[in-house]
Amino acid sequence: TRSSRPQRMLAHVKRHAARGDPQSVIDAIDYFCRHKEWAMNVGDEKGTILDSVVCEVSPGAVLELGTYCGYSTMRIARLLAPGARLITLEFNPANAAVARQVIAWAGLEHKVQLVEGSSGDLIPQMREKFGIDSFDLVFLDHWKDWYLPDTRLMEELGLLHKGSVLLADNVICPGAPEYLAYVRSSPRYDSRYFKSHLEYTYVEDGLEKSVFPGASAGSRP
Numbered sequence: 001t002r003s004s005r006p007q008r009m010l011a012h013v014k015r016h017a018a019r020g021d022p023q024s025v026i027d028a029i030d031y032f033c034r035h036k037e038w039a040m041n042v043g044d045e046k047g048t049i050l051d052s053v054v055c056e057v058s059p060g061a062v063l064e065l066g067t068y069c070g071y072s073t074m075r076i077a078r079l080l081a082p083g084a085r086l087i088t089l090e091f092n093p094a095n096a097a098v099a100r101q102v103i104a105w106a107g108l109e110h111k112v113q114l115v116e117g118s119s120g121d122l123i124p125q126m127r128e129k130f131g132i133d134s135f136d137l138v139f140l141d142h143w144k145d146w147y148l149p150d151t152r153l154m155e156e157l158g159l160l161h162k163g164s165v166l167l168a169d170n171v172i173c174p175g176a177p178e179y180l181a182y183v184r185s186s187p188r189y190d191s192r193y194f195k196s197h198l199e200y201t202y203v204e205d206g207l208e209k210s211v212f213p214g215a216s217a218g219s220r221p
């Protein structure tokens with residue numbers, strides 16, 4: 001049967017990127033998506049904003065919701081300090097299989113745990129299965145109408161601590177209006193919008209960065 005777009009992307013990476021060189025893998029995917037076939041990676045423009053937030057937070061524990069082909073997984077993992085951990089959740093097994101190979105080609109597999117399944121099922125298992133107490137950074141890049149319920153779930157499970165950063169992709173396109181309204185109105189978050197474009201296009205999109213000031217904030221003194 002005909003190959004999938006992620007499979008063609010992986011073939012392009014193997015042909016054009018150097019093993020163990022994450023930047024060359026990132027560049028190869030950006031070239032493929034800009035000049036051959038569009039794909040829903042966060043991309044180079046929003047990727048630069050992602051990089052700056054990762055460097056600013058210098059997280060010990062990161063959760064990524066929505067791996068896809070592992071592009072943003074690599075952007076984050078290549079900037080992590082030794083011993084820091086990145087857990088990434090992917091719903092689609094075929095995409096997860098491609099992502100594992102992309103991450104391995106970049107030589108970043110020892111920094112990344114890729115788990116297949118839905119966020120709603122896996123987030124409650126973070127402590128027991130992965131020994132994670134809380135996350136310093138969460139990159140939301142999965143199903144857009146799941147951003148809000150999953151954020152509420154992480155709050156309720158105590159997976160966010162004072163200063164935890166939520167960074168959400170696609171808040172304009174495809175859009176996450178309920179999530180945006182929540183983080184921008186809740187006294188529990190300091191939120192800021194980084195205007196950009198939908199990956200590899202001129203359509204407006206952006207990232208919303210929201211700092212969790214602590215569970216007590218916004219509740220009665």
Ligand SMILES: Cc1cc(-c2n[nH]c(CCNC(=O)c3cc(-c4ccc(F)cc4)cc(O)c3O)n2)ccn1
Pocket residue numbers: 040041042065066067068089090091092117118119120141142143144146169170173174198199
């Ligand atoms: C429930 C659950 C879900 C997941 C999960 N795993 N993988 C994903 C991928 C989700 N991503 C997107 O749908 C997405 C779409 C566009 C887009 C598409 C078409 C257009 F025309 C314009 C823009 C652009 C993007 O940047 C995106 O990120 N979710 C993992 C775990 N649990």
Ligand SMILES: [Mg+2]
Pocket residue numbers: 040041042141169170
């Ligand atoms: Mg996205």
